[in-house]
Amino acid sequence: MDLLLWVTVGFIIIGFVVLVFIKRNMESKKSSTTESIVCWIVGTTAWGVASIFLIGWWFSKI
Template identity: 65%
Template sequence: MDLLSWMAVGFIVIGFVVLAFITRNMENEVHQSSATQSIIWKIVGTAVWGIVSIFLIVYWLFPRFL
C-alpha cells in the first residue's frame, strides 16, 4: 500500500474513533440548553469529515481505473 492509501485509511479510522468519542460524551450533554451549538458543530464536523473521506478514496482509486 502506498502513502495515500495509508493516509485515507488512517483518516477514516481516526474519524470514526473521534466521532464515537464525541457521541458518547454528548449523551451526557443533551439535557442542557447549551447543547444545541455542540450538536450543530458535530453535524458540521461529521459532514466535512465525510466529504474529505470520499475525496480521499476517489483520489486514491481514480488512477487505478484509468
C-alpha cells in the first residue's frame, strides 16, 4: 500500500482520538472557559481541513 494512504488514515484516526479525549476532559470540568471552547473548535476545524487536504492529495495520486 501507499505510504500516503497510511499517513492519511493514521492522521485521521489519531486526530479523532485526540479530539474525543480533549472533549471528554472539557465536559468533565464544571466550568469550561470560552477560550478552551474556541480552541477546541479551531483545532477541530484545522484537523478537518488537513484531513480533507490529505484525502484529496491521496486521490489525486491514484
